[in-house]
Amino acid sequence: MTDPLVPPEETPPAEGSTAEAHEERADGAMWEHPGIWVWLIVAGAVIVAGFYIARVVSL
Numbered sequence: 001m002t003d004p005l006v007p008p009e010e011t012p013p014a015e016g017s018t019a020e021a022h023e024e025r026a027d028g029a030m031w032e033h034p035g036i037w038v039w040l041i042v043a044g045a046v047i048v049a050g051f052y053i054a055r056v057v058s059l
Helices: 034-057
Strands: none
């Protein structure tokens, strides 16, 4: 008897696989909330730009 054909869009079942599909967790630690790091970088850039602007205005 031949194996049934599987359409190209589908993955054939693995032989002997007993694991269920599960969602991967985030890396955690400081990379759990990357938005915080983006805002810290943006805030630092604004502060540095403010020093340059204040220096140009004070000339």
